Amino acid sequence: MASExxxxxxxxxxxxxxxxxxxxxxxxxxxDFTSYPNQIFWLLVALVVIYWLLSRIALPRIEAVLADRxxxxxxxxxxxxxxxxxxxxxxxxxxxxxxDARAQAQKIAGETRAEIQKDLDAxxxxxxxxxxxxxxxxxKRIAEIRDGALAAxxxxxxxxxxxxxAALGGKADASAVGAAVDARLKG
Amino acid sequence: MANLEQEMRTELxxxxxxxxxxxxxxxxxxVHWYTPTNVTLWMxxxxxxxxxxxxxxxxxxxxxxxxxxSIAELAYGFIHKMVEDVAGKDALKFFxxxxxxxxxxxxxxxxxxxxxxxxxxxxxxVTATLAMLVFVTVTVVGFVKNGAGxxxxxxxxxxPLALRPVLAIIEIxxxxxxxxxxxxxxxxxxxxxxxxxxxxAAFAPLxxxxxxxxxxxxxxxxxxxxxxxxxxxxxxxQAYVFTILTCVYLRDALHPAH
Numbered sequence: 001m002a003s004e005x006x007x008x009x010x011x012x013x014x015x016x017x018x019x020x021x022x023x024x025x026x027x028x029x030x031x032d033f034t035s036y037p038n039q040i041f042w043l044l045v046a047l048v049v050i051y052w053l054l055s056r057i058a059l060p061r062i063e064a065v066l067a068d069r070x071x072x073x074x075x076x077x078x079x080x081x082x083x084x085x086x087x088x089x090x091x092x093x094x095x096x097x098x099x100d101a102r103a104q105a106q107k108i109a110g111e112t113r114a115e116i117q118k119d120l121d122a123x124x125x126x127x128x129x130x131x132x133x134x135x136x137x138x139x140k141r142i143a144e145i146r147d148g149a150l151a152a153x154x155x156x157x158x159x160x161x162x163x164x165x166a167a168l169g170g171k172a173d174a175s176a177v178g179a180a181v182d183a184r185l186k187g
Numbered sequence: 188m189a190n191l192e193q194e195m196r197t198e199l200x201x202x203x204x205x206x207x208x209x210x211x212x213x214x215x216x217x218v219h220w221y222t223p224t225n226v227t228l229w230m231x232x233x234x235x236x237x238x239x240x241x242x243x244x245x246x247x248x249x250x251x252x253x254x255x256x257s258i259a260e261l262a263y264g265f266i267h268k269m270v271e272d273v274a275g276k277d278a279l280k281f282f283x284x285x286x287x288x289x290x291x292x293x294x295x296x297x298x299x300x301x302x303x304x305x306x307x308x309x310x311x312x313v314t315a316t317l318a319m320l321v322f323v324t325v326t327v328v329g330f331v332k333n334g335a336g337x338x339x340x341x342x343x344x345x346x347p348l349a350l351r352p353v354l355a356i357i358e359i360x361x362x363x364x365x366x367x368x369x370x371x372x373x374x375x376x377x378x379x380x381x382x383x384x385x386x387x388a389a390f391a392p393l394x395x396x397x398x399x400x401x402x403x404x405x406x407x408x409x410x411x412x413x414x415x416x417x418x419x420x421x422x423x424x425q426a427y428v429f430t431i432l433t434c435v436y437l438r439d440a441l442h443p444a445h
Contacts, residue, residue, distance in 0.1 A: 047287060
């Protein structure tokens with residue numbers, strides 16, 4: 001235990017001694033002016049080399065890449081806008097075509113309807129005319145039949161009157177009987 | 188066992204500042220201005236890292252970026268936006284210069300966090316050079332752009348007339364102190380964090396020496412982890428601060444009127 005304590009004391013003393021020695025012996029290498037020309041010379045060499053590397057190779061390259069990227073992005077956005085515009089145009093064209101087609105369809109339907117109406121009207125008119133003609137003919141025939149019938153009635157009446165007169169013992173004068181019947185029928 | 192203990196004891200020494208010593212890469216000679224040193228090595232590593240991130244990473248030039256390319260673009264966008272927002276649109280011609288500073292600092296800071304690495308930005312020589320470059324550039328740009336009108340930066344026209352000479356002196360002093368604070372802030376932050384970590388690290392092997400180590404060793408290891416987390420934050424924040432201050436100074440140079 002005692003030896004350990006002694007050891008520790010020794011070590012710490014050693015350390016302190018070392019530190020003091022270092023401080024005493026070297027001082028700060030930063031203040032060793034004999035090394036200054038060397039450091040400054042190599043620093044200037046290093047700076048010139050770095051500056052040359054940057055200004056000749058690295059910076060133009062990076063600038064070109066960044067400009068390229070900017071251009072690509074701008075180009076892509078422009079292209080996207082172009083496509084959007086084209087899509088809108090296509091949609092408008094589609095809408096227009098649809099509207100045209102619908103109008104065309106309506107027009108065709110209207111025309112067809114008008115044509116059918118015309119045919120129909122013509123057919124109706126023709127039918128009407130035929131009906132009118134038929135009915136006129138019918139009326140004429142009815143009139144003929146009626147006239148025929150009336151004439152027959154006249155004849156029958158005269159014949160009947162003559163027969164009746166004869167039956168009654170009279171002598172039938174045909175023209176007198178006819179006149180009498182006519183007078184009676186008119187009456 | 189006693190042997191090992193002895194060995195460890197001799198190794199429990201504190202050299203928190205040794206990590207900052209500038210050494211020649213080859214041999215052990217003197218450090219001339221042209222000598223390849225660990226400074227050279229770690230700056231070269233930083234350049235290589237920047238090269239990989241910004242050149243190799245973007246070689247696909249993809250419109251839809253890969254991960255590496257996104258990181259490069261993110262860094263570019265981050266600083267580009269900062270320059271534009273803070274310093275104004277007309278400061279964008281300085282963007283490569285500011286981006287160079289930012290990349291150098293941020294990569295040096297993070298590379299310095301690798302164990303056994305050397306942190307170039309922990310040296311005042313480096314950060315002061317960076318700060319002086321900014322200071323000189325900003326001052327030259329200010330006078331070239333505005334002529335004598337640049338001096339209106341020191342003449343606070345919104346203050347009462349009597350106060351203006353006093354404020355002018357303060358403004359001039361603060362203007363010349365800028366490179367000092369600009370450089371010491373970065374170097375100080377990097378150096379302090381790394382030195383503190385090294386101090387904690389020196390306490391870690393105490394368990395091999397004595398019973399106190401049972402408490403001290405876990406504590407120091409936890410402290411190292413915590414410091415490391417903090418240093419990751421500091422590495423980025425200091426690079427950010429250095430860059431945004433450069434932008435602020437540049438704005439003053441381009442638009443000196445208060």
